[in-house]
Amino acid sequence: MPAPVYRVMQVLCTLVSPLPIGTNLGLAHLLWMLLSGELLVSRGAIIPGLSTSGLPVAAVRRAWAALGQGTWTSDDLLARLVVIVESEGPWQPHTHAGYHPVAVDTTGFWRPRLVDCPTKHYSSVAGKALPAIPLGLVARVGSVNGQRMALPLAIVRADRSDPGPQIHQRRLVQRAKAVSAPDDVLVFDRGFGVALLQGEEVPTWVVRLPKNFTARRATPPAYQGRGRPPTRGARVRPLSRQRKGRVIAATPPDQVMTWTEGTTTLRAEQWPALVLPDADPDSAVFTVVAIHDPRYAEPLLLATPLALTPPVVRDVYHDRWPVEQLPLAAKQMLGAARQFVHAPETCQRWPELTLLAGALLTYVAATQPAVPTGFWDRRPRPTPGRLRRVLSRCVFPNDFPLPARVREKASVTTHLPKGNWGQRRPKTALVSTTTVSNHAHPLPEVA
Numbered sequence: 001m002p003a004p005v006y007r008v009m010q011v012l013c014t015l016v017s018p019l020p021i022g023t024n025l026g027l028a029h030l031l032w033m034l035l036s037g038e039l040l041v042s043r044g045a046i047i048p049g050l051s052t053s054g055l056p057v058a059a060v061r062r063a064w065a066a067l068g069q070g071t072w073t074s075d076d077l078l079a080r081l082v083v084i085v086e087s088e089g090p091w092q093p094h095t096h097a098g099y100h101p102v103a104v105d106t107t108g109f110w111r112p113r114l115v116d117c118p119t120k121h122y123s124s125v126a127g128k129a130l131p132a133i134p135l136g137l138v139a140r141v142g143s144v145n146g147q148r149m150a151l152p153l154a155i156v157r158a159d160r161s162d163p164g165p166q167i168h169q170r171r172l173v174q175r176a177k178a179v180s181a182p183d184d185v186l187v188f189d190r191g192f193g194v195a196l197l198q199g200e201e202v203p204t205w206v207v208r209l210p211k212n213f214t215a216r217r218a219t220p221p222a223y224q225g226r227g228r229p230p231t232r233g234a235r236v237r238p239l240s241r242q243r244k245g246r247v248i249a250a251t252p253p254d255q256v257m258t259w260t261e262g263t264t265t266l267r268a269e270q271w272p273a274l275v276l277p278d279a280d281p282d283s284a285v286f287t288v289v290a291i292h293d294p295r296y297a298e299p300l301l302l303a304t305p306l307a308l309t310p311p312v313v314r315d316v317y318h319d320r321w322p323v324e325q326l327p328l329a330a331k332q333m334l335g336a337a338r339q340f341v342h343a344p345e346t347c348q349r350w351p352e353l354t355l356l357a358g359a360l361l362t363y364v365a366a367t368q369p370a371v372p373t374g375f376w377d378r379r380p381r382p383t384p385g386r387l388r389r390v391l392s393r394c395v396f397p398n399d400f401p402l403p404a405r406v407r408e409k410a411s412v413t414t415h416l417p418k419g420n421w422g423q424r425r426p427k428t429a430l431v432s433t434t435t436v437s438n439h440a441h442p443l444p445e446v447a
Helices: 003-016 023-035 046-051 057-069 074-088 165-179 194-199 310-318 321-333 344-366 384-392 419-423
Strands: 091-093 100-110 120-123 128-144 147-157 184-188 205-208 215-217 241-243 246-248 255-261 264-275 286-292 300-304
Touching: 003 023, 003 074, 003 344, 003 384, 023 046, 023 057, 023 344, 023 384, 046 057, 057 344, 074 091, 074 147, 074 344, 100 120, 100 165, 100 321, 120 165, 128 165, 128 321, 128 344, 147 165, 147 321, 147 344, 165 184, 165 194, 184 310, 194 205, 205 310, 264 310, 286 310, 300 310, 321 344, 321 384, 344 384
Parallel strands: 100 184, 184 205
Antiparallel strands: 091 128, 100 128, 120 128, 128 147, 205 300, 215 264, 241 246, 255 264, 264 286, 286 300
């Protein structure tokens, strides 16, 4: 048995062992199918991918049942993954001025053919929201042997009663606040506004702002002796903009800082003690930083309530990018971009499991020696793609000594109906004809 295969099976068994007996074996088969890239060959079909993994027909059916009906949640698996990663030692969290960055982001698994899909996700390519299964990601950022990696802490679903993006973002911010430690700083992209973070009372955060962002001074200007005394501070516009052919000038910065990185000189402009334009003067204040880098056409506009220097604020925001690796590994490297599940719960569970598999593959690859793809690969790196190619040449290792808990559940099933009759549901449990289910149309009543 190759060493990477043995290592992957060790981590898989440790991950699924606490789950109920039978379900843990089915999830082990599903995760192996994902990690070995069989979903790429089957173009997103789960049962054909399980079949080509070297599993018997009964094991394929049990794995399919564990996906949709097993007693497990993504929170349990993520908590177990965090314990495994932190206990092994190679993974170390990043630290900036005493704070650990925790990235927060959203991703969507496109489902254009899913009937009555209740949720949507914005597509920058299409320029509009398309039917998708949106999921929120909360991940602590660190390094494994010098390679940056995001360790997922939580995966947040959209609310079924109100699946709008604003409600989903609020739930994601609340969950990120709940799972973060006092020395963590939450890092957001432009999709999350300052008003949302202040409304949820998030204590530490760094967020990227849109180019047309404006704010006000927290302190009103001094009374000039004429007219009504001012009650709000002056408006601050960090970046200039053009509207209807007229240039609106930017507000001069209160502080300017320059530093050199190699041969590049960067300049940061700061506006401290600001509040939102419609906020009360006694509201929570924050600082806006505009970082001008000659290597980029547009400056980086950030906001934070923390007393951090501009280089630290920029470094904290740059540590947000590893969270983008999780959907990349799940969709492109493991083949989960195409999905063919239709039951409401399975539509949520399958993307969550693929994101977990992407994080697991990235971590195991970073802790193993790099395996070259071929003779031309002279300087291989420990990437998840190379590990997936090694696993794709192997079927499920049935000779691996599984733990005592990871086994088939010995249940008495002789009294249950088999075949198509076993899949029939009572009339009260039948779904409407407009809803797509995992099974074919119900069989007619038999006299």
